[in-house]
Amino acid sequence: xxxxxxxxxxxxxxxxxxxxxxxxxxxxxxxxxxxxxxxxxxxxxxxxxxxxxxxxxxxxxxxxxxxxxxxxxxxxxxxxxxxxxxxxxxxxxxxxxxxxxxxxxxxxxxxxxxxxxxxxxxxxxxxxxxxxxxxxxxxxxxxxxxxxxxxxxxxxxxxxxxxxxxxxxxxxxxxxxxxxxxxxxxxxxxxxxxxxxxxxxxxxxxxxxxxxxxxxxxxxxxxxxxxxxxxxxxxxxxxxxxxxxxxxxxxxxxxxxxxxxxxxxxxxxxxxxxxxxxxxxxxxxxxxxxxxxxxxxxxxxxxxxxxxxxxxxxxxxxxxxxxxxxxxxxxxxxxxxxxxxxxxxxxxxxxxxxxxxxxxxxxxxxxxxxxxxxxxxxxxxxxxxxxxxxxxxxxxxxxxxxxxxxxxxxxxxxxxxxxxxxxxxxxxxxxxxxxxxxxxxxxxxxxxxxxxxxxxxxxxxxxxxxxxxxxxxxxxxxxxxxxxxxxxxxxxxxxxxxxxxxxxxxxxxxxxxxxxxxxxxxxxxxxxxxxxxxxxxxxxxxxxxxxxxxxxxxxxxxxxxxxxxxxxxxxxxxxxxxxxxxxxxxxxxxxxxxxxxxxxxxxxxxxxxxxxx
Amino acid sequence: xxxxxxxxxxxxxxxxxxxxxxxxxxxxxxxxxxxxxxxxxxxxxxxxxxxxxxxxxxxxxxxxxxxxxxxxxxxxxxxxxxxxxxxxxxxxxxxxxxxxxxxxxxxxxxxxxxxxxxxxxxxxxxxxxxxxxxxxxxxxxxxxxxxxxxxxxxxxxxxxxxxxxxxxxxxxxxxxxxxxxxxxxxxxxxxxxxxxxxxxxxxxxxxxxxxxxxxxxxxxxxxxxxxxxxxxxxxxxxxxxxxxxxxxxxxxxxxxx
Numbered sequence: 001x002x003x004x005x006x007x008x009x010x011x012x013x014x015x016x017x018x019x020x021x022x023x024x025x026x027x028x029x030x031x032x033x034x035x036x037x038x039x040x041x042x043x044x045x046x047x048x049x050x051x052x053x054x055x056x057x058x059x060x061x062x063x064x065x066x067x068x069x070x071x072x073x074x075x076x077x078x079x080x081x082x083x084x085x086x087x088x089x090x091x092x093x094x095x096x097x098x099x100x101x102x103x104x105x106x107x108x109x110x111x112x113x114x115x116x117x118x119x120x121x122x123x124x125x126x127x128x129x130x131x132x133x134x135x136x137x138x139x140x141x142x143x144x145x146x147x148x149x150x151x152x153x154x155x156x157x158x159x160x161x162x163x164x165x166x167x168x169x170x171x172x173x174x175x176x177x178x179x180x181x182x183x184x185x186x187x188x189x190x191x192x193x194x195x196x197x198x199x200x201x202x203x204x205x206x207x208x209x210x211x212x213x214x215x216x217x218x219x220x221x222x223x224x225x226x227x228x229x230x231x232x233x234x235x236x237x238x239x240x241x242x243x244x245x246x247x248x249x250x251x252x253x254x255x256x257x258x259x260x261x262x263x264x265x266x267x268x269x270x271x272x273x274x275x276x277x278x279x280x281x282x283x284x285x286x287x288x289x290x291x292x293x294x295x296x297x298x299x300x301x302x303x304x305x306x307x308x309x310x311x312x313x314x315x316x317x318x319x320x321x322x323x324x325x326x327x328x329x330x331x332x333x334x335x336x337x338x339x340x341x342x343x344x345x346x347x348x349x350x351x352x353x354x355x356x357x358x359x360x361x362x363x364x365x366x367x368x369x370x371x372x373x374x375x376x377x378x379x380x381x382x383x384x385x386x387x388x389x390x391x392x393x394x395x396x397x398x399x400x401x402x403x404x405x406x407x408x409x410x411x412x413x414x415x416x417x418x419x420x421x422x423x424x425x426x427x428x429x430x431x432x433x434x435x436x437x438x439x440x441x442x443x444x445x446x447x448x449x450x451x452x453x454x455x456x457x458x459x460x461x462x463x464x465x466x467x468x469x470x471x472x473x474x475x476x477x478x479x480x481x482x483x484x485x486x487x488x489x490x491x492x493x494x495x496x497x498x499x500x501x502x503x504x505x506x507x508x509x510x511x512x513x514x515x516x517x518x519x520x521x522x523x524x525x526x527x528x529x530x531x532x533x534x535x536x537x538x539x540x541x542x543x544x545x546x547x548x549x550x551x552x553x554x555x556x557x558x559x560x561x562x563x564x565x566x567x568x569x570x571x572x573x574x575x576x577x578x579x580x581x582x583x584x585x586x587x588x589x590x591x592x593x594x595x596x597x598x599x600x601x602x603x604x605x606x607x608x609x610x611x612x613x
Numbered sequence: 614x615x616x617x618x619x620x621x622x623x624x625x626x627x628x629x630x631x632x633x634x635x636x637x638x639x640x641x642x643x644x645x646x647x648x649x650x651x652x653x654x655x656x657x658x659x660x661x662x663x664x665x666x667x668x669x670x671x672x673x674x675x676x677x678x679x680x681x682x683x684x685x686x687x688x689x690x691x692x693x694x695x696x697x698x699x700x701x702x703x704x705x706x707x708x709x710x711x712x713x714x715x716x717x718x719x720x721x722x723x724x725x726x727x728x729x730x731x732x733x734x735x736x737x738x739x740x741x742x743x744x745x746x747x748x749x750x751x752x753x754x755x756x757x758x759x760x761x762x763x764x765x766x767x768x769x770x771x772x773x774x775x776x777x778x779x780x781x782x783x784x785x786x787x788x789x790x791x792x793x794x795x796x797x798x799x800x801x802x803x804x805x806x807x808x809x810x811x812x813x814x815x816x817x818x819x820x821x822x823x824x825x826x827x828x829x830x831x832x833x834x835x836x837x838x839x840x841x842x843x844x845x846x847x848x849x850x851x852x853x854x855x856x857x858x859x860x861x862x863x864x865x866x867x868x869x870x
Contacts, residue, residue, distance in 0.1 A: 032747040039751035046758035050765035089673045094751075101755045105762035130699030150691030150700065151684060154709070157702040158649030160641060173680055180677040221684065228681040242666045249664055253681060256688040468766070482771050482795060490793070494780055593859040597841075597851040598776040608858030 027081040034073040035094060041069030042098045046105045052467030059467045064453075070098055071204065071452045072445060078198045079432050079441040088183060088197035095204050096179035100172050103214040106461070106468055110164060110485075112477040116216040117513040118142060123149040123163055127156060137498065138512035138519065144310035147260025148221045167216040174224040175214050179204075181227035186422055188234035189381045199425035202364075205357075205452040206417035207410045207459025222261025223414060226268045229253035230418075233272065233294050237279065237287040237380045247290055254298035258305050262313055265302050267415040271388065272298060274419075278384030287380050320404065327402045350457045357454020358396065360447050365389050365420055368427030388419035410459055424451075464560045473577075474559030479506035487549070487601040491515035495547060502526055502540075503549035505559065507601070508566050511549060520545060521566035527554075528570070530582055532589045532609075541610045547595075548586060548604045555580040622717050629655050629717075633710030637703050652705065656690075656712040657683025663720030686712045773797055775820075777804075777841040777851035781860045782829045788855060790839055791827035794820040802826075803842040809835040834860070 045066035051059035074091050083091075107113075111120050118139035125134035125143070132143045142149075148170065155166040179200055186196035203209065213220055229250050236246035254272075258265040272295040279288035306313050372378060372386045395416050399409035432444040457463070465478040472478040488510035491501070497516040502523035512519035520543050526536050527550075539545075554564055555577050562572040584602070586592045591608030628651060635648035658679035665678055690708035694700045776793040794800050799821045806814045813833070818826045834857060841851040 032743065035747050035751045036754075039754035042758040043754045043761075046761040049762055053765045053769045086671065089671060093673070097755060101758055105758050107766070108759060108762040109766045126700055130695075130701050130704075132695045132700075146691070146695075147684075147688045150695075151687045153700055154653060154687050154691060154705050157700075158636065158653045158705050158709075159646050160649065174684070177677060177680050177684070180673070181681065184674065184677070224681075225684060225688075228685075232681075245664050245666060249661075249678070249682070249685075252685040252689075256685045259688055259692060468769075470769070483774055486774075486776060486793070486795065490776060490778065494778065494789075494791075591856055591858050593855045594853050595780055595855065595859075596776065596778045597853050599772075599774045599851070603778075605855075605859045608856045 027087075030077055030081060031087055031090065034077045035090070037069055037073040038094050038098050041066045041071075042101045042105070044069060045102050049105055049468050052469045055469060059469075063467050066102075067453070067456060068449060070102065071201070072449050075198070075201050075448045076441065076445045078194060078201065079429070079444055083194035083197050085187070085193045088187065088193040088200075089180070091197045092179045092183040092200050093176070095200055096176040099204060099210045100175045100214050103211050104168060104172075106211065107477060110480075111167065111216050112480040113212075113215055113217075114476065114509040115139070116167075117480075117509055119148060119216055119218060120163060120167070121513040121516070122146070123152050123156075123167070126150070126153050127163070137517075138509070141262070141310065141312055141316045142218070144312065145218050145222075145259065145261055147225070147256060148216070148218045151221065152216075171214060171216055171220045174221045177224040178213070178220075178227050181224065181231040182418065182421075184231040185227060185234050186425075188231065188238060189379050189385055190422065190426070191379050195422070195425050195429060198429060199421040202421035202424045202428070202448065202451070203417050205448070205455040206413045206421075207455045208414050209417075210456070210459070212410070212460040213414050218261040219264060219414065222257055222264030225253050225257040225260055226264045226271075226415075227418075229257060229268055229294070229298070230271055233275065233291060234381055236290045236294070237275070237284075243286075243290055247293060250294045251297050254294060255301050258298065258302045262310070262316075263411075263415070265298070265305075267418075269295065269299050269302060271385075271418070274384035274388045275381045278381050281383075282380070284380060320408070323404055324398065324402050324408075331401055347463070350463055353450065354454045354457045357451045357458070360451050360454075361392070361420065361424055364424040364427035364431070364447070364451075365392065366427070367431055368423035368425065371426050371430045372423065382422075385419040386423050389416075389423045391416045392420050406458070413455075413459075462560075471553070472560045473554055473557040474505040474561045474564055476506075476561065478560065480510070483598055483600055484510050484551075485514055487511075487596065487598045487603070488514035490596060490598070491517055491547070491603065499546045500544050501547040501549065502543075502545045502606075504551055504554055504564055505561065505566055505568075507549045507551055517547070519566075523548075524565035524568050524570075527565065527578065527582060530579070530585060532585055537609060540606050546605070546607055548592075548606055550583045550586060550602045550604065552580055552583060552600045552602075554578045555583055622721050625655065625659065626714060626717050629659075629710050629713040633706045636706035636710075640702065649702070649706075652709050652713075653687075654683070656686045656709050656716060657681070659713050659716035659720065660686055663716045663723055775800065775802070775841065775843065775851060776825075777839065777853055779806075779837065779839045779853045779855050781855065785831070786834055786860060787829055787831045788837060788860070789827060789829050791825055792818065792820055792841060793825040794822055796822055796843075798822065801844055803845075805840045805842070806830065806832065807838040807840070808833045811835075813837075 044062055048059050048062035048066055051062060074094060078091070111117055118136065119142055121138050122136045122142040125136060126132060126146070126149050128134075132146050134143065136142050152163065152166045152170045155161060155169055156163050159166070161169070182203055183196050183200050186199040187193055190196055190199075213223060232246045232250035232253060236243045236250055239246050254268060257268050272291060276288060276291045276295055279291055369386050369389065372382060395409050395412040398412070399405040402408055428444050428448060432440045434440070435443060461477065464472065465475055469478065471481050484506060488507070491511050492515045495515070495517060498518050501511050501515070501517040501519050503511050503519050504527070508519040508521065511517045522543065523539075523545070525539055526548065557577055558574050564574070564578060586604045587594060589609055591606075593605040593608060594602055595605045596603035632648040632651035632655070635644060636652050639645040639648065660682040661675065661678040664682070687709070690705070690712060691700060694704045694708055698704055773796045775795060778789075778791045780789045781787075782789045790804060790806060792802050792804060794802075799819055801817065801819050804816045804818065805812060814830055816828065820826050836857060837855040837860075839853050840849040843850040
């Protein structure tokens with residue numbers, strides 16, 4: 001019998017096998033308590049968010065109580081009781097539903113994150129035109145990976161529901177699917193419901209699980225399809241007569257992943273490749289043949305997609321790759337890397353917990369890797385996955401080296417945590433088994449809570465909008481409020497679509513999505529300085545900017561995200577808010593017309609400016 | 614076994630056909646929504662049932678594979694639709710109903726070639742009640758959490774504001790002046806249009822929250838300034854202007870219509 005469930009406490013084997021109906025009842029009632037406590041966690045979080053919107057001082061305290069309730073009870077239960085397949089499924093559903101409800105509670109009435117609005121624009125274009133040929137200047141690559149928008153439009157058009165509600169439904173099911181398919185995958189590669197359930201719990205500690213990966217973005221559906229392909233592939237490897245059926249599902253999910261999200265499809269190819277090597281090394285010819293088939297079809301489809309449908313994919317990644325290469329070159333040349341800027345408003349405790357989280361994850365993963373390696377019989381794909389967990393070290397290196405490291409690290413974690421959570425779960429259970437039962441469980445549970453809390457601290461939303469609240473400057477969701485949305489919608493109604501427009505960080509997104517304009521990113525020089533210089537006039541002409549958005553609120557606060565503009569030369573270096581006179585200098589520029597006044601937001605027509613040059 | 618299988622498949626097939634037909638014929642209303650839901654929901658479980666073995670799979674596992682299959686076939690159908698025609702309600706009805714029918718056909722063949730799974734033993738209903746109670750309480754708390762959030766998000770305090778705009782309407786020199794109110798209650802605005810130093814036109818209008826007022830007016834070839842006064846105020850609440858150079862080209866041919 002193959003097993004990696006090394007969670008049996010040395011002095012407490014009775015916990016592994018419920019010898020009596022009493023033990024079973026105890027386990028079931030404890031699981032019921034877990035369900036209630038976890039659901040209570042969502043309720044506490046909703047109250048915390050309400051308190052945040054009302055600027056109540058106890059909002060953050062409630063937030064952390066809610067988050068710990070969301071995570072700790074299930075982790076403690078798994079460390080204490082044996083886990084059946086049904087119980088593992090209950091825990092997985094609980095994790096998926098409560099985490100998604102938390103995301104919905106954070107932003108329950110509209111999409112607010114820039115990426116969500118960009119995909120919203122692609123979806124509205126699809127609904128309006130009936131095809132995928134409408135370019136989306138806000139995120140040009142989005143119509144080339146249209147899986148999410150297609151499914152959302154199917155729901156919206158078939159039921160008559162709004163795009164927002166349809167998007168919530170689609171992403172909600174995708175989130176549930178991600179968790180369930182990861183559970184099935186983990187169960188197949190470990191032969192243990194308990195390890196699989198704990199791995200799901202650890203996966204939920206990844207920095208982007210609760211919020212970013214549950215947004216209306218293509219990655220949300222991409223990961224769900226990736227997990228489906230992996231779960232079906234794992235079943236195909238171990239199945240006998242049913243292998244062709246699982247292979248059909250795996251191939252279908254693999255191709256759908258490619259049509260949905262670029263990074264998810266590349267991660268999928270990587271995981272399938274690891275699985276194939278694992279089977280080749282294990283001399284499992286049937287398993288290798290099956291995984292090779294899924295990998296071959298998926299890789300070929302990804303190549304065709306990149307060449308024929310989405311040839312701009314490499315261009316999309318080019319800036320990130322170049323920046324990373326520059327940072328590495330700088331580091332090797334002795335000039336230092338491009339270490340990420342310090343998190344704004346993040347306390348020292350935040351940073352300490354984030355470091356502790358990484359250290360504990362590494363400890364659990366290394367221990368788990370050692371357990372897997374020591375185990376004489378390993379289920380298919382497990383060794384490969386354990387090796388793939390080493391990608392965590394690579395992500396950490398990118399975090400340290402790249403100037404964009406914090407974002408790249410967070411984004412990578414959605415994928416790196418798939419192998420990492422398995423080995424960390426094995427490690428955590430093995431560590432618990434080595435300790436004294438009660439104390440050991442508590443220590444390991446505390447360790448998992450620190451990993452979870454550290455994930456929240458390094459993930460999304462950042463410290464300055466951990467609970468939703470009032471308007472902040474350049475603060476992603478916290479900057480999206482009625483004045484900005486209404487101004488952008490005005491542009492959508494009255495300005496020609498696709499006109500080049502200059503705007504700050506937040507209005508760039510709003511005018512590029514609600515406003516249907518082509519919001520230009522290199523516009524910071526237009527705003528900085530008291531006078532409208534000849535260089536600024538040349539920039540307007542060169543970039544054929546027709547309209548400019550000026551938001552007076554930029555003069556009231558420092559930017560929460562560190563930048564006032566999409567490409568800001570002074571990022572993280574601002575000591576004072578921008579002077580109002582700089583933002584409103586266009587009132588005095590000959591040829592500029594002030595065509596819209598919404599109070600804080602003013603729109604200028606710059607066509608007369610370039611005519612005069 | 615064939616006799617047991619066919620009625621189920623025929624029933625689902627008939628349901629798919631009726632829902633597909635209603636979706637093609639009815640565009641709005643509750644009937645259209647219900648038919649659309651059926652069209653949308655059927656393909657996933659049908660394809661999953663046809664494709665995957667039923668042995669030893671829990672209800673949740675089958676549900677999960679059904680959702681997965683639904684995503685896969687919807688993405689595939691959407692890509693096909695966008696290539697051969699348009700992604701529309703009718704297109705989805707045809708494509709997804711076809712997927713359901715093909716899935717049923719494959720499922721019929723598949724069921725006949727594999728052994729049927731015995732129904733799981735009936736559970737003790739008395740034992741199920743506490744489970745239902747816990748599940749209901751959990752669902753209630755999650756629903757309450759979302760309800761609290763929706764309520765607080767809608768009532769988060771926001772600044773009252775109004776919007777004023779002026780855009781060239783056509784190449785003949787006419788301009789569009791508009792006002793949109795986001796005041797908590799109906800507001801009275803005075804709108805003054807100045808051509809150079811001359812007061813050209815003036816309007817007093819009442820606008821309800823969320824509504825807009827707009828007028829297209831011919832104006833002389835001079836710099837235009839427009840001022841908005843709120844609720845009898847004497848100092849301008851909003852102001853816009855239009856340089857002569859910006860009046861040559863309308864911002865949007867549709868503006869002012």
